[in-house]
Amino acid sequence: MPAARTIAGLAAMLRSGETSSRDLCRETIGRIRARADLNAFITIAEDAALAEAGRADALLSGQGEGDGARNRAGDGALGALTGIPIAHKDIFSTFGVRTTCGSRMLAEYIPAFDATVVANLKAAGAVTIGKTNMDEFAMGSSNENSFFGAVANPWDAATVPGGSSGGSAAAVAARLLPAATGTDTGGSIRQPAAFCGITGLKPSYGRVSRHGMVAFASSLDQAGTLTVTCEDAATMLDAMAGFDPRDSTSVDAPPPRAADSLGQTVAGLTIGLPAEFFGGGLDSAVAASVQAALAELEKAGARLVDVALPSSENSIPCYYIIAPAEASSNLSRFDGVRYGFRAGEFDGLTEMYEKTRAEGFGAEVKRRIMVGAYVLSAGYYDAYYMKALKLRRLIADDFARAFERCDVIAGPTTPTCAFRRGAKMDDPVAMYLNDIYTSSVNLAGLPALSIPAGLVSGGEGELPVGLHLIGPYMAEAKLLGVGHQFQQLTDWHERAPPGVGGE
Amino acid sequence: MAAMSFSPADVGKVARLARLSLSAAEVRAYAGDLSRILAMLDRVDTVDTAHITPLWHPGRQSLRMRADSVSEENRRDEFQQAAPAVERGLYLVPRVLG
Numbered sequence: 001m002p003a004a005r006t007i008a009g010l011a012a013m014l015r016s017g018e019t020s021s022r023d024l025c026r027e028t029i030g031r032i033r034a035r036a037d038l039n040a041f042i043t044i045a046e047d048a049a050l051a052e053a054g055r056a057d058a059l060l061s062g063q064g065e066g067d068g069a070r071n072r073a074g075d076g077a078l079g080a081l082t083g084i085p086i087a088h089k090d091i092f093s094t095f096g097v098r099t100t101c102g103s104r105m106l107a108e109y110i111p112a113f114d115a116t117v118v119a120n121l122k123a124a125g126a127v128t129i130g131k132t133n134m135d136e137f138a139m140g141s142s143n144e145n146s147f148f149g150a151v152a153n154p155w156d157a158a159t160v161p162g163g164s165s166g167g168s169a170a171a172v173a174a175r176l177l178p179a180a181t182g183t184d185t186g187g188s189i190r191q192p193a194a195f196c197g198i199t200g201l202k203p204s205y206g207r208v209s210r211h212g213m214v215a216f217a218s219s220l221d222q223a224g225t226l227t228v229t230c231e232d233a234a235t236m237l238d239a240m241a242g243f244d245p246r247d248s249t250s251v252d253a254p255p256p257r258a259a260d261s262l263g264q265t266v267a268g269l270t271i272g273l274p275a276e277f278f279g280g281g282l283d284s285a286v287a288a289s290v291q292a293a294l295a296e297l298e299k300a301g302a303r304l305v306d307v308a309l310p311s312s313e314n315s316i317p318c319y320y321i322i323a324p325a326e327a328s329s330n331l332s333r334f335d336g337v338r339y340g341f342r343a344g345e346f347d348g349l350t351e352m353y354e355k356t357r358a359e360g361f362g363a364e365v366k367r368r369i370m371v372g373a374y375v376l377s378a379g380y381y382d383a384y385y386m387k388a389l390k391l392r393r394l395i396a397d398d399f400a401r402a403f404e405r406c407d408v409i410a411g412p413t414t415p416t417c418a419f420r421r422g423a424k425m426d427d428p429v430a431m432y433l434n435d436i437y438t439s440s441v442n443l444a445g446l447p448a449l450s451i452p453a454g455l456v457s458g459g460e461g462e463l464p465v466g467l468h469l470i471g472p473y474m475a476e477a478k479l480l481g482v483g484h485q486f487q488q489l490t491d492w493h494e495r496a497p498p499g500v501g502g503e
Numbered sequence: 504m505a506a507m508s509f510s511p512a513d514v515g516k517v518a519r520l521a522r523l524s525l526s527a528a529e530v531r532a533y534a535g536d537l538s539r540i541l542a543m544l545d546r547v548d549t550v551d552t553a554h555i556t557p558l559w560h561p562g563r564q565s566l567r568m569r570a571d572s573v574s575e576e577n578r579r580d581e582f583q584q585a586a587p588a589v590e591r592g593l594y595l596v597p598r599v600l601g
Contacts, residue, residue, distance in 0.1 A: 112581040205561045219560035245569065249562050317544045328521060335522075337594050342587035349597045354524035366523055367536055370514070373521040374537070375544070387547050389557030394550075396558055428536055429543050445561020473563065 007084050007178045007232040014060055014083045021053035021083030021127060028085045028129050031176045038152045040171040042090045044130040045097045052127040056083035080235045082125030087180040089168050090131035091138055092118050093212040101214045102136040102146040105340045105360035115212025116244045117181060117223050124239035132180055133167030136362045138188055138216045140164050141434040144425055145364045154497040156460045159418035162192030168226045169196040175500050179227045179236055185220045186319050187438030190450035193226055194413035194466025197452045201225045201233045204474050205445030206251035209244035217326035220442040229493055230483035234258035237476060261477035262484040267301030270406040274309040277411030277437050289454030289465040290412045296489050307402040311394040315440035320432055321375050321388035328372025396444040403472045408482055411437055413450040413466030417458045437468055447476045451483045452492035461498060508538035
């Protein structure tokens with residue numbers, strides 16, 4: 001793999017003096033501008049990036065101030081991310097840099113603080129190049145719900161990159177930069193990672209701070225990473241994760257130390273295969289790729305066993321009750337008073353709220369707010385919301401039982417490869433079915449990974465397939481270890497989209 | 504359980520709850536969308552959950568308490584720069600009384 005495509009490779013080049021962080025940033029911004037056709041970025045923060053890169057270069061050349069407080073290595077030594085260009089999904093608040101969440105509502109919003117994820121990566125030395133496109137308020141599976149326009153899949157511009165972290169996935173897949181952050185509420189990191197042929201990690205609920213991440217569904221949202229390799233995902237996670245007193249659901253647990261687990265062998269590993277993930281709706285070419293990937297792991301000494309997740313068949317309705325309910329509550333803060341958009345003309349306070357929200361939110365966000373308001377309303381609360389919370393218990397219990405018999409659970413990330421733009425925009429229920437294998441993981445709060453596992457004929461040429469690996473609570477290091485070993489055995493993660501050149 | 508479809512009047516009611524002003528054409532379109540979504544959600548009714556404890560969130564801990572001490576500095580002016588209308592530290596909204 002060309003060294004210039006991964007964090008590990010770029011870090012070595014920076015340390016040997018082969019390149020500088022400022023040069024990397026200029027090249028990265030050049031590539032982003034040359035691929036404006038992807039529409040992967042909403043904002044490029046060129047001045048801030050070059051200033052951060054300058055500080056990294058001073059540290060790299062030994063002329064830094066040994067500023068240990070700004071560096072996670074703690075002793076002023078270089079961090080694994082020092083000088084590495086990354087991007088943030090535009091859901092993470094960035095001090096002084098516009099943070100839109102893909103919405104007209106926040107199109108001009110400039111935060112006065114950094115999200116904890118942003119601050120942690122900055123402290124580890126990473127350089128923020130800009131903010132990536134996304135479905136509005138992270139609601140969508142195709143990145144067609146952005147106020148700033150749809151994102152193209154680098155493998156075939158007529159197909160979607162997935163969503164909601166579609167800009168981050170397209171940017172990493174097109175090798176514009178080696179890593180980007182994302183968020184995953186029902187599959188929003190893993191599904192775009194699968195559609196774009198890259199590695200996507202959704203950590204356990206509570207592993208990474210949600211402070212400064214615009215809230216969609218607070219019991220489901222979790223920040224994670226989009227990278228080319230599992231090795232780089234481990235580097236990013238180790239820098240992002242950690243206890244944060246500003247997030248009341250942040251877990252005060254030992255650090256994941258994912259980078260230290262990459263060498264573990266898959267020999268003796270037990271992989272659980274739920275029949276529910278290989279059923280009727282699964283595309284046969286996707287199924288064949290996933291089976292071939294599992295055979296590869298079996299050849300390396302892993303044992304495949306059957307497990308059952310019978311309640312997962314209810315995960316889509318359960319998720320599409322709970323997530324909109326929480327969203328309708330969270331998004332009530334957008335009232336045209338404290339921040340964001342306010343309608344131009346109105347008569348009185350109530351009309352100001354109603355017009356601000358009508359003009360500020362897009363169609364899918366309104367749809368979900370109304371579904372949420374409905375399932376929480378008097379007369380329907382027990383039948384929908386309370387019922388969904390009970391189904392959620394059954395779904396989580398299924399996973400707990402399955403993990404008594406296996407170390408990780410595997411299946412396809414998505415039932416099909418990337419679909420064509422516009423194909424599902426008129427049918428919200430068909431769009432929601434994209435989350436059929438991913439949303440149960442969020443309902444249970446577990447960590448999961450999607451890694452490239454094949455290419456199948458589709459669209460203009462070939463489209464990627466994602467292998468979905470689900471782990472027990474807080475087992476990110478184990479998942480990334482399995483993924484890394486798979487990436488030593490196969491080269492699917494090294495395949496870049498057509499026209500994406502070498503160094 | 505309400506195995507029903509959304510009428511335009513139902514949409515109007517939910518839109519009022521959610522503080523969303525919708526045009527007549529939007530109300531008609533959302534009535535169709537929400538009916539289809541509701542039909543999918545109604546599948547949950549087929550499962551017996553009589554003795555199941557609801558799972559509100561997947562965290563493994565209860566919410567922490569923190570010391571009742573000042574932890575933030577006053578940055579009101581900075582934060583209010585993001586507001587549509589402020590005056591002397593106050594958020595301005597349309598007249599509510601008389």
